[in-house]
Amino acid sequence: MPHLMLAPVALPLFTAMLTLLMREERQRVKLGLNIVSTALGLLVAVALLRWAHHSAGATGMGVYLEGNWAAPFGIVLVLDRLSALMLVLTSAIALCAVVFAGTRWHRAGVHFHTLYQLQLMGLAGAFLTGDLFNLFVFFEIMLAASYGLLLHGSGRARVQSGLHYIAINLAASSLFLIGASMLYGITGTLNMADLARSVPLVAPQDLGLLHAAAAILATAFLIKAAVWPLNFWLVPAYSAATAPVGALFAIMTKVGVYTLLRLWTLMFGSEAGASALFGGPWLIAAGMATMAFGGIGIMASQRPVQLACFAALLSSGTVLAASGFGQNSLTAAMLYYLPGSTMGIAALFLLADLIERWRTDGTALRADDGDEAPFLTPELVPRPGLNLDDDEEVLVGQAIPAAAALLGLGWLVCALVIAGMPPLSGFVGKFAMLTALLNPLGLGSSAGAQPGVAGWALLTLLIATGLLSLLALTRAGMRNFWAASERAAPRLHVLEGLPVAALLLACVALTLRAEPALRFTEAASNSLHAPETYIRAVLDARPLPGPASAADDPAIPQARRP
Template structure:
């Protein structure tokens, strides 16, 4: 019986890959059928759907670590067509990690929005779920065309979420955000079309098979197509000098939307890491490690820009935005060197920094509200707009209702202590100070840079001068972050001793505490998480397992007819052992 249950679980688990994509789509459609007055029901549906999607992602994360899972991979053949002809979903350790990270952050943002922000405009919950659908699809898809589709779903939803709540600042920064992302999408299409014209395929595993055998006469065009495609992803990853849109847009968004956007830049970095290791790994022939030096240089310039931007920031929202830029640059620079030990340390650093930045976006709303002593500001029509900073007051007719002031909730004991402790934890993680996960991740990256030929290191770029510069930037930007966050914390927590105690809703404090508790958990279980990220990095730099699992995935046989022939099957496929 136990063997039967294990076999049943093994066969049914790949179908679970559809849940993070299909469930948000179903929930978004369902909420659109509900009236805007049913906000409480929509909120419950949003939180429940995100919770179930998170549970599915955690189950998938557990599944890819099982010894019986071939190569730590899960392959689902949509329509039962084998790759590269059919649409394929691929789950490995990296995509499972990113999926869990995105859904943890999304669940906390959905709960935080339930206090009042979800009422600031229409269709918040539908847009939120479509955003999750796009994120999950981008992490799970195995071909460039569907990657573009999921990117556009994600971006279209983000346009609505960014403008949620109205206000001049949101509209102005939203237009910049939309324009730059439309340009990036155009570059995406051009690059993908060129790759298809050269190789005849858009399946990622099939692209990895074609690149080493590319004719010398076509290799220059291949590199040009890859560079155009990479530019689109670098824009989405907020790499300098293409990131002028990020800080105004993220800081103008409502707090839960800005926190959710903290993972958006990591989608661009994830895609670059995925395609670069598949197409231009050490076994790509004459194209091996193509563009790696450019990725390292762009990442380090982004780190410097983010660190200086944090030091120059006066507002908490801008501080959080530049922290997101700094985190993205750190991840990109570490990945560009192509060393598996350094990449493993970077993958440990990535979730902790993303969660801390998301928590800082949420805290910025609470602290700014406390800074005004909980008083409401006046909108353009003279009505009170509860706890909105002056530049974010909505336009006439779109203000929050006066009755929504009660949603702020009752005062809870030690609310100021909660805000202060949460801000301290954010500071330690983002600046990379001991003893939390930010320090562990940066220390592991520094160790890999100082010992590039250590046990288990791969044959990527030799760090050389670039490695020493990255080492200096890791320490220097951490110091700049510490100074900036400490200075801002002193101004908000010490400069006004006579300020009234903050008033917090339980649904506001709980998500912040949960995000920071996850950072603490990463520290407590650092050994287990680091083993997972090391296995992830090893598989990234040995892409043969990915290619073999996708291209050798068997379609499931259809039902047998009385004449002995087999009918068509619409079930997903499974990877060949």
């Protein structure tokens, strides 16, 4: 099973290579490869999650030495419950998004499938790597692919937003390099486990430089997590992207939050000596400011896609603020909230595209600047009663009788999940966070920051932003559904309805299985807040003996020697 840890990185890399070598005209073959590879990636991620939770021992840790060199000198992949959870979440959203893209959007530009798989490779590598430099490498692979995906479909709005997106992420990458270089100069290592072991040993006169390096590095991740006031790029960029790309990007902000959570609990946990819990209040304040900004923005939004963008900001701020307290129970509740809210936002991006097409009767798939989508030539622009098949041929479409009901029900479920209203997973996650805030010293809590004023502020924001989200999404639902009585029934492709339904059913399943899911996130949280477990698992991992060393090892029975 440890060798399977390579698959989330190697599988999309191999698929990207295959699709790149194929002619651009073979779109259907590329689409099939993309879907099959992403589905296999989801199966691998589920297998890794089950292994981390049930078969990897009490620690739930798996370590793979790629070059067969011991840490901290060699490249190392590390799997625990948190990274496995993020792999499953990424693969599930990616599979739904690529199926949705198969109806039309994958033909909007060149190399969509190659870029898509490289994006998945970068995401998986970022979640699995145990080395700061390799984290930078996977970040750049992920971002380079995201640049192409954001520009997929062309158009003035996408190009303008894409250039802003590229510029801000290049600045964040520069800060990443500066912070990592400073940390290496202070500690002499970039391995995450070795960094965690080195931080308590830093000389007092170097603590200021250490904290400055950590702050610069954290700023890079906060930019990627779209934390206020560094989030001005997100809404224009995500709203300009095509629907499946926007759904996949719903996980992008969580990568920054994941990295912050991973490094902060390792380097500045309660065992970090003079640096213990360094930066926690800043994470709490930044997260709550992002929540407030997201709540205001979602109330001011008129278009469904903008609602999805501000919901992504709100979710990112909630996760970050809860992380900064350093409490086991609060972190566990946050980890339960994270997948449900992310899947709900991804579904909302897909629904926004369908609703916009329905609102315009399928005749105005246009960019924000009013230009027609460039991949639709005049003879291929859908007209009432017509749509496109996989061969880009105009044909008479059969309307799904329940299409409007599917859109309305999907919107309702998204609203409940994002707003945190009962009975779905958003409510369970928020209720668990509220319980942890009101009972900070409950069973299983660690000696993190005590809530106090900050806790009550977060509690207030959780309730207030939920109400604002509910109002905004209800208002948009009334405008797009109740006020649409004179509008023709929407025409949906089956492959457009299935991904939305799958994401929302996953949120329902997360609600029905809330008890085992919360046990899982509690175990993941306990592991996060016990960094010594991670440190020992990585630094004690030993390379496999080669033929020469096996022959010289007296511990190996003579009969087994070559």
